[in-house]
Structures are given as C-alpha cells and as structure tokens.
Amino acid sequence: MSTSPDLTKAGPAVPGSTVLPAAEPRPDVPERRRVIGRPRRTDGFALAGAAVAGVSLTALLFTRLAPFDGVLGFVVVSYLAFLGFYTLLVSFDESGPTVRDRLAAAVVHSLAALMLLALVVVVVFTLWRGREALVYLNFFADDMGRAGPLQPLSVGGIRHAIIGTLMQIAIALAVTVPLGLVCAVFLSELPGPFSRLVRTIAEAMTALPSVVAGLFVYATVVLALGMGKSGFAASLALGVMMLPIMIRAADVVIRLVPGTLREASLALGASQWRTIWHVVVPTARSGLTTAVILGTARGIGETSPVLLTAGFAAYTNANPTSGPQTSLPLFVFDAVRRPDEAMIARGFGAAAVLMGLVLILFAIARLVGGRAPGQLGRRAARARARASRRDAARFAARARARQAPGVHASDSEVSDA
Amino acid sequence: MTTTTLRGPDAAPPPPTVAGPPADQPDGAPGPRRIVQRRGPSDLVFRGIARAGGAAVLFIMVLVGLFLTIQAWPAIEVAGWRFLTVQDWDPAGNNFGVAGVLTGTVLIALVAIAISVPLATGAALYISEYAPRRIRPLLVNLVDLMAAVPSVVYGIWGFFLLQPRLLVAGDQGEGLPRWLATYLGWIPLFKVDGYDPRDPVASPTALTSSTFIAGVVVAMMVAPIITSVMREVFSQAPVGEREGAYALGATRWGMIRSVVLPFGRGGMIGGTMLGLGRALGETIAVYLIVSMVFVVQPHILQNGAGSISALIALRYGDSTALGIAALMAAGLVLFLMTLVVNFVASIVISRSRSGAASEV
Numbered sequence: 001m002s003t004s005p006d007l008t009k010a011g012p013a014v015p016g017s018t019v020l021p022a023a024e025p026r027p028d029v030p031e032r033r034r035v036i037g038r039p040r041r042t043d044g045f046a047l048a049g050a051a052v053a054g055v056s057l058t059a060l061l062f063t064r065l066a067p068f069d070g071v072l073g074f075v076v077v078s079y080l081a082f083l084g085f086y087t088l089l090v091s092f093d094e095s096g097p098t099v100r101d102r103l104a105a106a107v108v109h110s111l112a113a114l115m116l117l118a119l120v121v122v123v124v125f126t127l128w129r130g131r132e133a134l135v136y137l138n139f140f141a142d143d144m145g146r147a148g149p150l151q152p153l154s155v156g157g158i159r160h161a162i163i164g165t166l167m168q169i170a171i172a173l174a175v176t177v178p179l180g181l182v183c184a185v186f187l188s189e190l191p192g193p194f195s196r197l198v199r200t201i202a203e204a205m206t207a208l209p210s211v212v213a214g215l216f217v218y219a220t221v222v223l224a225l226g227m228g229k230s231g232f233a234a235s236l237a238l239g240v241m242m243l244p245i246m247i248r249a250a251d252v253v254i255r256l257v258p259g260t261l262r263e264a265s266l267a268l269g270a271s272q273w274r275t276i277w278h279v280v281v282p283t284a285r286s287g288l289t290t291a292v293i294l295g296t297a298r299g300i301g302e303t304s305p306v307l308l309t310a311g312f313a314a315y316t317n318a319n320p321t322s323g324p325q326t327s328l329p330l331f332v333f334d335a336v337r338r339p340d341e342a343m344i345a346r347g348f349g350a351a352a353v354l355m356g357l358v359l360i361l362f363a364i365a366r367l368v369g370g371r372a373p374g375q376l377g378r379r380a381a382r383a384r385a386r387a388s389r390r391d392a393a394r395f396a397a398r399a400r401a402r403q404a405p406g407v408h409a410s411d412s413e414v415s416d417a
Numbered sequence: 418m419t420t421t422t423l424r425g426p427d428a429a430p431p432p433p434t435v436a437g438p439p440a441d442q443p444d445g446a447p448g449p450r451r452i453v454q455r456r457g458p459s460d461l462v463f464r465g466i467a468r469a470g471g472a473a474v475l476f477i478m479v480l481v482g483l484f485l486t487i488q489a490w491p492a493i494e495v496a497g498w499r500f501l502t503v504q505d506w507d508p509a510g511n512n513f514g515v516a517g518v519l520t521g522t523v524l525i526a527l528v529a530i531a532i533s534v535p536l537a538t539g540a541a542l543y544i545s546e547y548a549p550r551r552i553r554p555l556l557v558n559l560v561d562l563m564a565a566v567p568s569v570v571y572g573i574w575g576f577f578l579l580q581p582r583l584l585v586a587g588d589q590g591e592g593l594p595r596w597l598a599t600y601l602g603w604i605p606l607f608k609v610d611g612y613d614p615r616d617p618v619a620s621p622t623a624l625t626s627s628t629f630i631a632g633v634v635v636a637m638m639v640a641p642i643i644t645s646v647m648r649e650v651f652s653q654a655p656v657g658e659r660e661g662a663y664a665l666g667a668t669r670w671g672m673i674r675s676v677v678l679p680f681g682r683g684g685m686i687g688g689t690m691l692g693l694g695r696a697l698g699e700t701i702a703v704y705l706i707v708s709m710v711f712v713v714q715p716h717i718l719q720n721g722a723g724s725i726s727a728l729i730a731l732r733y734g735d736s737t738a739l740g741i742a743a744l745m746a747a748g749l750v751l752f753l754m755t756l757v758v759n760f761v762a763s764i765v766i767s768r769s770r771s772g773a774a775s776e777v
Contacts, residue, residue: 070591072583101668108547111539112556115644118637119563122574129577182470190467198471205478207759209698211726212748216481218733219488219741240481247474272456273463294565301567304700304726308733329569333701336573344577351570358565366558 046089047106054082079110126351133349140353145315153342158350160316161331164231165357167320168310168327169300171235176243177292184250184288189276199251205244213241214305222309229311231320234327237305246295253287254280286368293365297358303329328354489749492742500746504712506728508740515747517711521628521723522751525703526696528632528717533640534689540640541647546673557648563641572702575634580706584633585624594624594718609719626708628722634702639692646691646766650684651677683769690762694755700726725751 058078083106090102132153133139139157147156183202187195217237221227257280265275281288311324312334319325326334328350335347456464493500495511503514544556584592601607612623654677662672678685703724709731710721725747732744 072592073596097668097671101670104670104673105547108539108542111536112543112547115536115540115563115640116556116559118640119559119566121578122563122566122570122637125574125578126570179470179473182467183474186467186471190464190471194468195471198475201475201478203763204756204760205481207694207698207752207755208481209700209726209748209751209755211698211700211729212485212752213481215729215733215744215748216485219745220484223741240477243474243477271460273459276463297565301565301569303567303569304730307701307730329567329701332569332573333705336576337705347573351567351573354567355570358567359562362558362562362565 042093043102046086046102050082050086050089053085054078054080057081057085083107123355126348126355130345130348130350130352132345134352139346139349143314143316147314150340151342153345156346158328158331158346158353160313161326161328161350162353163316163318164310164325165300165327165329165354167318168231168235168238168306168325169296171232171320172238172242172299173292173296175235175239176246176295180243180246180292180295181250181288183247184254185276185281187247187251188254189272189280202244202247206248208241208244210241210302211304211308213237214308216240217305218308228322229309229324230322231310231317231325231327234306234310234325235320237309238299238302241302241305242295242299245298246291249291249295250288253284253291256287257283289368290365293361293368297361297365300361301329301354301358303333306330307333328357485745485749485752489742489745492739492746495739496743496746501750506711506732506743508735508737508743511739513743515725515750517713518709518723518725518728518747519750520713520715521707521710522697522725522754524628524715524717525632525635525699525707525722525724526693528629529635529639529696530689530693532633532636533643533692536636537640537643537647537688537692538685540644541651542673542677544644544648545651546669546677557645560641560644560648564645568638568699569701569705571634571638572705575630575637575702576705579634580625580630584630585621592624594627594629595621597629598624598718605715607718608716610716612719623720624718626706626720626722628707628714628717628719631703631706631722631724632717634706635696635699638699638702639696642695643688643692646688647681647685650681650688654680683765687762687766687769690758690765694758694762697755697758698726698751700724700730703727704730 055078058074058081061077062074083103086106087099087103091099094102127134136153136157138154140162141159142155142157143160144156144158145160183198187199187202214237217233217240221233221236222229227233261279261283262275265279266272270278306327307330310327310330312330313324313326317323317325332347332351332354335343335350338344338347492508492513496503496513500514501519502516503512504517506513506518540560544553544560548556584594597607598609598612602609609623612620658676658680659672662676667675703722704727707722707724707727708720709727710723711728712723714721714723729744729748732740735741735744
C-alpha cells in the first residue's frame with residue numbers, strides 16, 4: 001500500500017498518506033514586506049553615541065587627565081576612541097561577524113572621507129591663498145617685466161606665464177597628437193613582431209621620470225645643439241614625456257573597439273583604410289579625445305622638464321624659438337620660493353589659474369568622452385533613433401509599393417532611386 | 418547569387434565529398450581556394466604611413482634611451498662601480514655617487530606608499546562597494562581629477578600648509594613627527610640626532626624638511642593613481658561570486674574579504690607598484706620640501722633628505738661636462754629603477770585573474 005492518490009482528502013490519518021492543511025484565511029491588510037537592507041535606527045544611535053563619547057573622552061583626556069596637546073593628536077585620539085566605543089555599542093546587540101562588518105564599514109568610510117578632505121583642502125587652500133592676487137585684473141593682463149618682487153599686487157601679473165604655457169603645450173600637442181594617434185592605430189591594427197616591439201618600448205618609456213626627459217632635452221638641444229633655453233626646447237621635453245602616455249591611453253581605447261564591427265566593415269568590401277577611418281576611429285572617438293585631453297592636463301602641470309629647459313623670464317616672450325619663456329608651473333615654483341609676501345601671493349594666484357586650466361580640460365574630457373566605444377550620448381542616441389525610424393518608414397513604404405503594384409509603384413521606385 | 422561556396426566561380430562542379438588529397442582530383446584543380454589578399458593603393462599608403470609613425474616613435478624612444486646612456490658614459494667611466502657607493506656629489510673633485518640620494522629616493526617612495534596604500538584601498542573600496550550608486554560617477558571623477566592636479570600645487574600645499582601648520586606646528590614643533598620621535602625614537606628609523614623632544618627649548622627645525630614630510634606630500638600625489646587602479650579592479654569582481662557569498666550568509670565585509678579582495682589582489686599589487694614608480698620619479702614637490710643631503714640618511718624624521726630627481730633639478734646648472742654626465746648617470750639609475758618597477762607592475766596585473774581586461 002503506497003500513497004493514496006487523493007491527496008487533498010482530509011480524513012483520518014492513514015499511515016503513509018500526506019495530509020495538507022486547509023488554506024489559512026487571508027489577512028485583511030496585505031502584509032508589509034520587511035526591508036532588511038536599510039540601516040535601522042539603532043545603527044544611527046550607535047554611530048552618534050560613539051562619536052559623542054569618543055570626542056568627550058578625548059576632551060577629558062586632553063584638558064583634565066593627561067598632559068596631551070595638539071590638534072592632530074586630538075583628532076587621532078578621538079577617532080580611535082570613537083572606533084572603540086562603536087565596537088562596544090554594536091557588540092551589545094550584534095554577533096561577531098556583524099561587529100567586524102560595522103567596524104570595517106566605519107574604517108572604509110573614514111578613509112574615503114579623508115581622501116576627499118585632502119582634495120578639498122588642496123583646492124581650497126590654493127584658491128584661498130591666491131585670492132589676494134586673483135582679484136586684480138592686471139594679474140591676468142600684465143607681465144612682470146616692469147614689476148619688481150617688492151611691488152604690490154596692483155602692479156604686474158602672469159600674462160607671460162599664461163602665454164608661455166599655452167604656446168609650449170600647443171607645440172607639444174602639434175607633435176605628439178598626430179604621431180601618438182598614428183602610432184596607436186599602428187599598434188592595434190597592424191599587429192606583428194614589429195608593433196609588439198614598438199609597444200614594449202613605448203610602455204617602457206612611460207616610466208621615464210619627467211625630470212630625466214627634461215635633462216635629456218637640456219643636454220641635447222640646449223647644450224649640444226646650442227639652442228639655448230627656449231619655449232621650443234620646453235615643448236620638446238613635454239612632448240617626449242607626453243608621447244608614451246598618449247600612445248598607451250589611445251592604444252587601450254582602440255583595442256576596446258569590438259572586432260565584430262571591423263569584420264562587418266571588411267565583409268561589406270571596405271578596404272582596411274576605410275574600415276579604420278569610417279568605423280574604428282569614429283567608434284573610439286570619445287575615448288581618443290579623452291586620452292588626448294588627459295595627456296594635455298598631465299603635460300600642462302609638469303614643472304620639472306620646463307624648469308630645466310625653458311629658462312626664466314619676467315617679460316612676455318611670444319617667440320618660442322629664442323629666449324627664455326616662462327610657463328605657469330615654473331612661475332609658481334619660482335614665486336613661492338621668494339621671501340616677499342606679494343610674490344608668494346602671485347605664486348598661489350598662478351597655481352589657482354593653473355588648476356583652473358586643468359579643471360577646464362578635465363571637464364571637457366568628461367563632457368566629450370569617457371564612454372566605452374560604441375556607447376552613445378543622449379543626443380547621439382536620439383539622432384541614431386531618428387535615422388533608424390526614417391529608414392524603417394522608407395523600407396515600409398517600399399514594401400507597400402511592391403505588394404500593391406499600381407499607379408504609385410513607379411513613383412515610389414523613382415523617388416527611391 | 419544565392420549559393421556560397423568556398424570555390425571560385427570557375428570551379429563549377431560541386432566539390433567531391435570524398436576526402437582525398439588534392440592531387441587525386443582529375444583536372445588537377447587545387448584543394449581549398451587559396452585566399453589572396455589584394456590591397457588597394459590607399460591601403461598600401463595607409464599601412465606605409467602607420468608603419469612610419471610606429472617607426473618614428475620607436476626611433477625617438479630608442480634615441481632618448483641611447484643618448485641618456487651615451488651621455489652618462491663619461492661619468493660612469495670616471496666613477497666606475499664607486500658611482501653606486503660614494504655618498505657625495507662633487508663632480509669637480511671626481512668624487513660623486515648616488516648611494517645617499519638613491520637611499521633617500523627609495524625611503525621617500527616607501528613612506529609615500531606606506532601612507533597612500535591604506536588610504537587608497539579604503540577609498541577604492543568605498544567607491545566600488547559602499548557608495549550610493551548615484552554619487553559613484555562623481556566620486557570616480559573626483560579621484561581622477563585629484564590625479565590630474567599638478568605636482569607643483571601639491572608641493573606648495575605641503576610647503577605652506579602641511580609642514581608648518583599640521584606636522585611641525587608652532588614653536589615646539591607639535592605634530593606626528595615629534596610624537597614619533599618621542600615615543601618611537603628607540604627605533605633607528607625614527608631616531609633624530611641632536612634633538613631631544615623633552616627639551617622645551619629644542620628647535621623644531623630638526624624635524625622639518627625631512628624624508629617623512631616629503632613622503633606625506635608624495636603620498637597625497639600617488640594615492641589617487643593607486644585608488645583609480647584598485648577601484649577599476651574591485652568593480653570587476655564577478656557578480657555571481659558576490660551573490661554567492663551573500664547567499665551563504667556573509668556580511669558585506671565578509672563578502673569583500675572573501676570575494677573582492679582575493680579577486681583584486683593582482684590589481685592592488687600592480688596599482689601599488691605603479692604608484693611606487695610615480696613616487697620614485699617625483700621632483701618638484703620633493704625639491705620644494707627637502708633640504709638636500711648627499712649622505713645616506715636613514716632617520717626619516719630628521720632634517721635633510723636625498724632624492725635623485727631633486728638632485729637633478731638642483732644641480733642641472735653645473736657648467737662642467739662631467740657634472741652633466743654625472744647627472745645623466747643618476748637619471749639613468751632612476752629611470753632603470755622606475756622601469757623595473759613598472760614592468761613588474763604590468764606583469765603582475767596582466768597575470769592576475771582580474772587584470773586580463775584591465776586598462777593598466
């Protein structure tokens with residue numbers, strides 16, 4: 001005798017048969033779904049309580065109990081006390097793994113906050129110390145040609161440094177962008193032993209410290225060729241430094257282009273050149289732009305190659321091929337080492353301008369690119385959708401015309417052709 | 418044309434299904450069609466230009482490396498192996514070596530790494546695991562922006578804020594270096610010669626311009642680079658394994674310890690070494706802060722430190738040919754060191770499980 005076929009029959013328990021309970025009556029109010037991922041109120045209490053307790057204990061220690069002093073020490077001791085109290089509070093009502101989880105979360109959050117704080121402090125401090133110089137209009141429109149270091153901030157400015165920076169980075173980009181992009185295309189599109197060698201060497205050169213690049217140009221162009229320190233030598237040094245960085249970034253982006261796109265283009269009969277120009281490069285365009293702009297941001301802020309090759313001038317020199325030409329980082333470096341307050345303020349002002357330049361470049365890079373190849377922005381996606389709808393309407397019209405060969409057929413055929 | 422075959426149109430009869438060597442075929446027709454790639458003139462021009470671009474880059478890079486070696490040769494010939502052992506920099510007196518500055522460079526980089534790696538690990542874990550999804554792109558951009566801040570800005574920040582206000586503040590030099598020197602001074606690394614922290618009139622200048630302070634500033638510079646590599650790797654940890662850990666009852670930290678950190682170990686090591694490479698070559702921030710010494714300075718809290726890149730920036734005006742050659746040799750040593758570090762980093766990253774698709 002095995003299980004009875006009629007399982008729903010509720011009768012006296014026959015050995016070997018299964019009895020299902022009758023369905024429970026549904027509650028009037030639908031049951032609330034419990035949310036278990038959200039922090040509870042006790043978590044907040046534990047955090048706040050531990051923070052208050054930590055600071056209070058430290059204040060007691062520093063003012064009453066122990067001969068401690070110093071702001072940094074206060075912060076460190078309060079943080080450690082906070083961690084201790086937090087662990088204690090959580091361990092009252094949680095198990096061991098949860099206590100460790102909470103402690104790790106607290107440490108990770110505070111490390112991230114510390115990092116963010118460092119960035120904010122660096123930016124705000126530079127702007128704050130530079131505020132005295134930045135409010136003067138002549139700071140941007142004048143150079144230091146007639147302004148001595150002791151003169152107030154209402155005289156002289158950093159026009160020469162801004163012009164020098166823009167000119168040097170422009171020359172460096174004019175050399176490195178075409179060369180770097182062609183080389184990156186070569187590395188990813190014409191694979192072979194030669195391109196492997198080039199890639200290895202280019203990767204090795206990303207390790208070249210910028211000061212060594214500057215020393216190289218100083219020894220060859222400035223000393224051996226006798227060109228003297230000039231803006232051109234500085235842009236050569238920047239170019240030597242930026243070229244491998246740019247090649248590497250562009251190479252990574254081009255290699256991310258899906259191979260299927262390439263194969264589709266080749267299968268349609270396009271030549272290799274047309275495939276690269278019309279498929280690979282447009283697909284990777286945003287990433288390539290980002291690579292170029294981030295390389296520029298890196299080059300614009302480099303001080304050491306410029307220090308060795310550009311020379312220092314107080315006047316505006318718009319000719320990069322002869323005579324010293326100061327750039328912004330070099331001006332900052334020179335100004336902040338002077339003892340005069342006005343000069344130090346000018347240095348901070350120039351640093352703020354330099355940071356603003358980097359910020360603008362960075363914002364452009366993020367607006368233009370940063371997407372993976374083939375991923376479109378909102379506007380581009382809408383344009384593609386419109387084109388696709390247009391095509392669909394056209395195909396549909398043609399199909400209708402084919403199905404009903406009448407008066408309109410010849411018209412639509414003509415208009416399509 | 419609707420049918421597609423591997424054979425050209427002239428081979429009209431369908432290929433025999435019986436497998437056999439091509440020579441057995443009656444009319445001597447070839448086996449599978451040989452694929453001949455004909456390139457048009459535009460392709461040939463393009464390939465020529467691309468090859469020329471690659472060759473030009475190779476030429477420039479090899480030229481730089483070669484010239485560095487050639488120009489450094491006279492100094493290496495004069496100094497020989499003593500170049501690596503002498504603790505002085507006097508090219509005019511034929512007595513120069515990088516022992517002191519090389520140690521200083523390595524010490525500064527190690528201090529920087531010791532500070533930046535925990536910071537970067539925490540920040541990367543926060544961005545990839547803890548941060549709300551909405552603010553994650555913002556944080557990623559902030560970290561990348563931090564990496565793009567010019568080094569001279571970090572340098573003046575360290576020189577005008579970090580050193581005088583936070584680390585060696587006031588007449589007594591209050592701050593972390595004094596605390597370390599007071600309580601951990603028995604460790605040789607933290608010893609400060611000629612400075613008694615318990616002496617109320619001791620001058621705090623003994624604690625300024627040290628390896629430690631330069632290391633802190635460089636740490637701020639390399640931390641975003643390390644963070645960005647680590648975040649990239651952490652975010653690639655497979656979702657299935659994460660959910661598996663959660664399904665087995667792991668807390669978030671348990672999941673991170675058992676899935677994310679083991680998965681990202683290669684990226685963590687590689688990112689750290691990339692940061693180390695940058696820290697070794699950093700010039701301006703170090704130059705602004707340290708006061709150069711040419712002897713080996715093992716006390717990281719003491720005034721005076723050495724750095725190859727700062728040495729180059731300090732002495733490049735040497736008029737003698739030998740002085741320039743000696744600096745070239747020092748630069749070559751620095752370059753070789755960063756080269757080894759970078760290569761090891763890229764090998765570690767590419768060998769690791771997470772590094773196959775990683776960008777670095």
